Amino acid sequence: MTPQSDEDEVWRQIVASFNETAGDDPADRPWPDRENVPDGQEPTPEPEESDEPRDETREEPSGDEGEDHDHDHYIPPPPPPLPKADLVTRVAWTALFGGPAYLLLAAMLKLPMDPWIVFTAVASFIGGFVALVVRMGDGPPNDSGWDDGAVI
Template identity: 45%
Template sequence: MQPDHHDDEAEDQAWRAIVENYGERPELDDPPPVAPPDPATPASAAPFGGRFGDPRAFSPEPEELSAEEEGFVPPPPPPLPRVEPDRMLAWIGVFGAPAVLLCALVFAIGIPSWLGYLLVTGFVGGFIYLVVKMPREPRDPGDDGAQV
């Protein structure tokens, strides 16, 4: 049995009517008038060829950004924390030993085997020392890690 072509057209018309009459149609006011472009400056002379407009029109003037006029002076930064000598030695082993080995490899510098073993031991030992000395509890016990 072949589908009736008349039924398909009626169904398509019913769907079109539903789509055309769906929802309320908003009442639009007349659109605001568009200002004609200024004939004094050709589009090619404007920044970006006139395609994006003048970016200076959207950025504030430099004098508006001046902090000296308002008298704002930021407070001095806090001093850097002091690193204990044992941790500093561990950090030097973690970062310094691979740097020395990498430089020796790149510049084809031959190093004695005992120095190579010492550098590898310094890297592994420094890493293990830093992991062992890591704090087990959070800095702020009431902090769950979420930040806004």
């Protein structure tokens, strides 16, 4: 047999078995008992494998207790405060958003837009963008010394 005829035979078998049902259907498997959860209770996730044995004798809280169940939820710490921006950065952000915002509002409210007003709004947008890009500081920190290793 040639390799081409072997491949043709494999394709014929695939086409012939196209409408056959699979022998191991996932729908035929029974539902595991550990997946059954009583109404009103959230399922507990399975812990990762560890050397410690699991304690499966814990008591389920009754519904009539007035306890707060938030003790088992993660509460993140408050975020650190935002850094204070200097005057140049605040002016650059204001120009970046203020120019297009003024043009949008003036167009929506049908305010007169003289050419110098349009030029000022576009120039403020471009100037704010350039100022923010120049002040980004992509380089290494100033206190890193002469040999700061690999800089990505």
